[in-house]
Amino acid sequence: MSSEKLFPNTWVDRYSDYLYNYTIVRVNDHEVTQDLISETFLAGLKSKDNFKGEASERTWLISILKRKIIDHYRKINSRKGKAEVRMSYNSDEAEGDWLEERVSDPFDKTAEDRLENEELGLAILNCLDKLNDKQATIFKLKTIDNFDTEAICNEFNITASNLWVIIHRARKSMAECLEENWLN
Numbered sequence: 001m002s003s004e005k006l007f008p009n010t011w012v013d014r015y016s017d018y019l020y021n022y023t024i025v026r027v028n029d030h031e032v033t034q035d036l037i038s039e040t041f042l043a044g045l046k047s048k049d050n051f052k053g054e055a056s057e058r059t060w061l062i063s064i065l066k067r068k069i070i071d072h073y074r075k076i077n078s079r080k081g082k083a084e085v086r087m088s089y090n091s092d093e094a095e096g097d098w099l100e101e102r103v104s105d106p107f108d109k110t111a112e113d114r115l116e117n118e119e120l121g122l123a124i125l126n127c128l129d130k131l132n133d134k135q136a137t138i139f140k141l142k143t144i145d146n147f148d149t150e151a152i153c154n155e156f157n158i159t160a161s162n163l164w165v166i167i168h169r170a171r172k173s174m175a176e177c178l179e180e181n182w183l184n
Helices: 008-027 030-046 057-077 111-130 133-144 149-156 160-181
Strands: none
Touching (some): 008 030, 008 057, 111 133, 111 160, 133 149, 133 160
């Protein structure tokens, strides 16, 4: 077992920006993004006893967030337009403990999870290829590689405002592309 430990009191400061960038690309809605991140932190708190320490805190939170995003799209794509996410009780837990709160380790994946992740990864790469070169490069540097804003601006000789316009347009294009090519 790894020595990774959870520090929930630091999650907002340490991970909220990363989780926001990760989520806004996928849902393209500021309020929904904030809600999903809040739900992720809450689920993490509720399931912290199940953290095995085999992954980093951030990786573990991302695995929770991925499930939240999938549930969000299942909800909005349901025939009735209502949340129909079915949840089961785990028989060995006290009444009222949802399975969702017992988030498993990200390394304990089913074949379906791996296939879904591979499909999403291919869809993201395909959508990145549809962006123009400058937009794709800046988007990757900022949102995937977490480069500093100032460093990117210096490298491309652009202002911070221009950088955020490029990032916004790239996110919007990526969200539209993923909605067309992955969610349908």
